[in-house]
Amino acid sequence: MPKGNLLIVDDEPLLLKSLKANLEEYADNIFIAENGIEAMDIVGKEEIHCIICDINMPQMNGVEVIKRIRESGNDVPFIFYTGHGNRDLMFEAIKYGAFDFLDKPLFNGLEEVIAQGMKNGFNKGRDTTEDEKEIMSEYKRLLKELE
Amino acid sequence: MSPLKVHYLGDDPDFIKSIQEFIQLKKLLVTFSHSMEDPLSICLDISPLIIFLDFTSFTCWDLYIRQTCFIKRTTRFKPVLFVGLFKDEEELKKNDFIFASGIQFSFIKGGENQSLFRDSLYIAFDEKISYPNYAVAKGLLQTITAGICSTVTEIHPGGVTIETDLETGQSQISIVQKLFPGLVKIEAINDPELAVRYPMLSSIESLFPVADPWEDDTESSILPETVETWIDLHKEHLIDKRDSVFIVDSNFSVFKDAFKIDNESQLHTLYFEALADTRGFIEKVRPPLIFIDVNEQDEEPNSLHQAEKLIELIRNQESYVPILILSNMATSSSALQKFFNYNFVICLPERLAGGMIEKFSDLYLKKKLNKSKSFTYTLSPSSNLRTLDVNFEITVIRLTEHEIIFKSDVSLPMFTVLHFIHPVEFYATLVPHFLDNAESRDERIRIGLIHGVSEKKLELLRQFVNLLIVKPTLDFKTDIKTHLIPAKEEKKDETKSEKKEDVFLELETPKKVDKVMNEIPKRKVRFQGKSKL
Numbered sequence: 175m176p177k178g179n180l181l182i183v184d185d186e187p188l189l190l191k192s193l194k195a196n197l198e199e200y201a202d203n204i205f206i207a208e209n210g211i212e213a214m215d216i217v218g219k220e221e222i223h224c225i226i227c228d229i230n231m232p233q234m235n236g237v238e239v240i241k242r243i244r245e246s247g248n249d250v251p252f253i254f255y256t257g258h259g260n261r262d263l264m265f266e267a268i269k270y271g272a273f274d275f276l277d278k279p280l281f282n283g284l285e286e287v288i289a290q291g292m293k294n295g296f297n298k299g300r301d302t303t304e305d306e307k308e309i310m311s312e313y314k315r316l317l318k319e320l321e
Numbered sequence: 322m323s324p325l326k327v328h329y330l331g332d333d334p335d336f337i338k339s340i341q342e343f344i345q346l347k348k349l350l351v352t353f354s355h356s357m358e359d360p361l362s363i364c365l366d367i368s369p370l371i372i373f374l375d376f377t378s379f380t381c382w383d384l385y386i387r388q389t390c391f392i393k394r395t396t397r398f399k400p401v402l403f404v405g406l407f408k409d410e411e412e413l414k415k416n417d418f419i420f421a422s423g424i425q426f427s428f429i430k431g432g433e434n435q436s437l438f439r440d441s442l443y444i445a446f447d448e449k450i451s452y453p454n455y456a457v458a459k460g461l462l463q464t465i466t467a468g469i470c471s472t473v474t475e476i477h478p479g480g481v482t483i484e485t486d487l488e489t490g491q492s493q494i495s496i497v498q499k500l501f502p503g504l505v506k507i508e509a510i511n512d513p514e515l516a517v518r519y520p521m522l523s524s525i526e527s528l529f530p531v532a533d534p535w536e537d538d539t540e541s542s543i544l545p546e547t548v549e550t551w552i553d554l555h556k557e558h559l560i561d562k563r564d565s566v567f568i569v570d571s572n573f574s575v576f577k578d579a580f581k582i583d584n585e586s587q588l589h590t591l592y593f594e595a596l597a598d599t600r601g602f603i604e605k606v607r608p609p610l611i612f613i614d615v616n617e618q619d620e621e622p623n624s625l626h627q628a629e630k631l632i633e634l635i636r637n638q639e640s641y642v643p644i645l646i647l648s649n650m651a652t653s654s655s656a657l658q659k660f661f662n663y664n665f666v667i668c669l670p671e672r673l674a675g676g677m678i679e680k681f682s683d684l685y686l687k688k689k690l691n692k693s694k695s696f697t698y699t700l701s702p703s704s705n706l707r708t709l710d711v712n713f714e715i716t717v718i719r720l721t722e723h724e725i726i727f728k729s730d731v732s733l734p735m736f737t738v739l740h741f742i743h744p745v746e747f748y749a750t751l752v753p754h755f756l757d758n759a760e761s762r763d764e765r766i767r768i769g770l771i772h773g774v775s776e777k778k779l780e781l782l783r784q785f786v787n788l789l790i791v792k793p794t795l796d797f798k799t800d801i802k803t804h805l806i807p808a809k810e811e812k813k814d815e816t817k818s819e820k821k822e823d824v825f826l827e828l829e830t831p832k833k834v835d836k837v838m839n840e841i842p843k844r845k846v847r848f849q850g851k852s853k854l
Contacts, residue, residue, distance in 0.1 A: 249651075264660050268625065269617075271651030275659045287655070294653075309667060312654050313681060316644050316665050317688050320609075 178223030178296040180288070181205045183213040183239060185231045193226065200288045210234030210242070217243055222250055223295030226288065228278070229254040229263045237266040244270050249298070251291040255281065325446050328363050329355040331375025331406065339434045340373075347450060349442070360388045361577055364398050371445045375406040376416070377430060383703040384584075386422045390702050391580050393423030393520035397573065397594050400854045402445035404437070406430055410775045418708045420470035420738040421484070423520040425853065426750050427773040436723065440770050444736060444752055445854070452755075455721035458789030463717040463797050468710025468740040469733065470748070473500065474518040476559070477697045478548050480510075480528035484521040485711045486737040486853065487513050496527065498709040501551065504529070504543050515605050517565070517591065518699070522734050522853070525711075552698065558706075559698035563689060565589040565606045566682060569596050570614040570673055571623055578675025588682055595622035596631055603634055610685055612646045614673040632663050646681060648673040710740050717797070718766065722783040725749050725769045726760070736853035739769055743797040744785045748773040 180201035184190050190206045197204060205220060207213035209231065216222065225243075229236035240252050251273035256264055264275060273294065274287045297304060327344075329337060337355050344351050354367060357379065363372060374389070376382060392398045403424040407413040410429055419427070426444060428437045439450040471485035483496060496509065508530065513523030532542035552559065566588050568579050576592060583590035591606070593599050596613065603611075611631075616623045628647060635641060642665055647657065650668040657666045669677060700707040719726040725741070733739075739749045749769025754761030774782065785801050795804075 261660075265625065268652045268656060268660055272656050273653050274656045290655075305670065309654070309669065310680070310684075313644070313646075313667055313684065316667070317685065320642060320644070320665070321688070 176296070177202050178292050179203045179205065179220060180292060181207060181213060181216055181220075181222045181225045183207045183210070183225060183227040183231075183236070185209060185228065189228075196284070197226075197288055200285065200292055210239040213239055214242055214246075217246075217248060217250070223298075224251045224253065224273075224288065224291040226253045226255070226276075226291070229256045229260050229267060235263065237263050237270065240267060240270045240272065251295045251298075253287055253291050324350045324352040325371075325442075326352045326354070326367060326369035327371045327373075327441075328367055328369040329353070329373045329375065330357065330360065330363060331355070331373065331378035332357060333375055333378060333430075336373075336375065336406070336430070336434070340438060343435060343438045349450075351442075360385055360392060360403070361580055364392050364401060365573065365576060370400060371402045371404065371441050373404045373406055373441075374424065375430075376412070377406065377408045382416070383701065386419065386703045387584055388580065389419075389423040390519055391583060391590075391592070395592050395594065396598055399520070400445070402426065402441060402854065404428060404441050410773070410778065413773050415705065416703075417470070417740075418472070418703060418705055420740070420748065421472035421519055421521065421708055422702055425736055425738055426770075427748060429773065429775045432774075432776050432779065437772075440750075440772070444750060444770070447753075452723070455723045456783070456786050456790060458720045458786045458793060459718075460793050461717050461720060461789060464714055465717060465741070465743050465797050466712050467715045467727070467729070467749075468497070468712045468742075470738045470740050471496075471521065471709050471711045472519050473498065473700060473707045473709060474516075474524065475697050475699055476500070476552065478545065478552070480526065483509075483525045483527060483709065483711070484516040484519045484523070485513070485525060486522045486734055487525070487711055488522065488732045488734065495712045496525075496709060497712055499706055501529075501543055501547065504541070515601050517602060517606050518589065519702075520853075522737075555706075558701060558704060560701060561587060562589055562697075562699050563587050563686070564610075565591055565608045566610040566612065566678075566685075567591050567593060567599060567602070567606075567608045568612045568673070568678065569593045569599060569623055570612075571595060571616060571621070572614065572672075574614070575673050575675045575678060578678060581675070582679060582682055586682060587686055596627040597622060599631065600634065603631070604638060607638065607641050607643070609643050609689075610646065610681060611643050612648070612673060612678055612681075615647050615649045617649070629661065632661050636663070646677075648677075720744075720786055720789060722779055722786055723771055725771060727767055727769070728763075728765050729767065730765060732764075733767070734853050744801040745774065745778050745782050747771050747778070747782070 178201060180197060182190055182193050182204065185208055187208065194204050194206055205216050207216055227236045227239055236254050249271065253274045253276060254267055254272055255276040255278040257278045273291050276284055276287060329340065340353060344353055360372060374385065389403050404426040405419045405424045406428050408430060413427055413429065426441060439452060442450050469485050469487060471483055473481045474484050475482040509525045509527050511526055513525050516522055516524045529548060530542045532544050536542060568575060568590060571594050579590045579592050582588055591602060613623055613628055615625060615628060618624060619626055635643060644665045644667065646667045646669060648669040649672050650670065652668055654666055654668045657668050658664050713731045715727040715729040717725060717727045733751060735751055735753060737751045741747050741749060749771050751767055751769050754768055760766050789795055
């Protein structure tokens, strides 16, 4: 069963390498970009189903990357990893439709979030009832938690 | 300046004609429309500032009363003046719950329409309409009781919750209720708080004065069994409402759907135009579900920034964890939960829709209903049992057949409806002073426009005013009975002598002068405190 293509964007080559190695089982192809320009270039050429991106990068930060990609009409799921003090950037990223956030450097729940993001990106525009089902199941989960 | 909108919900051609003629005659910049649409549709589609509800034209009173309550609870439609038109006084009396349902003025059809139009325009628009010169009884110092038209909102075995227009920190009031006719008064147990069920200003918790085990029910006490039996006997008229849901939507796009849930389910629905308006209500009501149609721009009332403030407020409440459903969100629930650091957030990609609210509400009720048994009931909005008067003393200074001017230390919001028994039974809506003078600058001196009286009773009031002009010391409670009413009866009896002893009969011809005053100076917003409109 096809899983789709993942793009990882980070200005730290070592982290890119390590993430790529850890996430291989979640995607058919993993692309890497060291900055926003490279990321935009890849998104322009390849069909990307999910992007994982550092929110805080020099020159072009993660919010700028999502903004430009959204402006090109692409609503691919964006997962940002954020560090302490990135609240304003997170707020901006939410406005552009960030799919999820991960804490850097622990990356708690990384695999689960990536799997969700890939699934969401791969099924995008195919079945809206699926989205509604997910929303209702999350709601049921919260109701149960409140009990 | 855009025209002021007035709508008539009814099918009386004579009324339509008379209001059209009035608008033409007075050259008013008013757009008049009429239809038989329901109040909710009229507000959403036309958005008038006055709606005349002709209760002689339709039978679905219950639905329309529920709608006016719902409409008038919102900030957007709070300024709409609903005027109830009735066939006769008896019908109005039977349905006096209208004054605790967002209807702030009334009229007995067959009376002088012009006065109704003038008063309505003055209340709603501050419109300069010249009033006739009414005969004025001045220099009065009569102490009588005035009642704020109020409502019971909840009944539980220990007491009731009341909603009224009384402001906080008031004393010297008494509550006269109808649920237990033998029990004359019940006492408030704490200071008024925000009203949430009806379009009133505040709510008061009160406890039934429970009789000692060896005592019977008295005027000042009640047996616990009496309340329990009453609840059992009235169960079919009682509504078992559980929780409230809040809907925050600046577009009013699901207003009708929200009303449907409020009307048909076991959930109360409170509709807010802006998140800022929910403050106070969140703390008091603690709704388990809050729906917010999020605005995209930061400066808009329901932006993400505002939602963040709401979460801060929620976090400061003890043992309160509501689920927030945010619509029009491109992001995921998980992202927002992490951003807010609050796990009970759901994001919906689409704009808020009635179907979705219903699904969330139904599921909540299913979970909740299995778990708890309610002992708190509400009465139907169209049940007369729920109405009551919160009474206080006033000193009448001046009286005409059109208005009552009185002094009171009780602080009341503008446009509150008061119920008077003396000198005749009538209702009065508090309005700003017509003129800028020393009286108008005294916060304790208030004007109420008289309404809800038949032509016959108005004539009696007119006669009593004429009497008071001559004898200002006449007692409101007794002298109208001892002098005026028997005299009128006597007059009808043609076999009796025509000679009358009392001076008032010579004054029976109304002193009303038809000479129209010059324009009343435009009302200045000089009143202190809160306003109902």
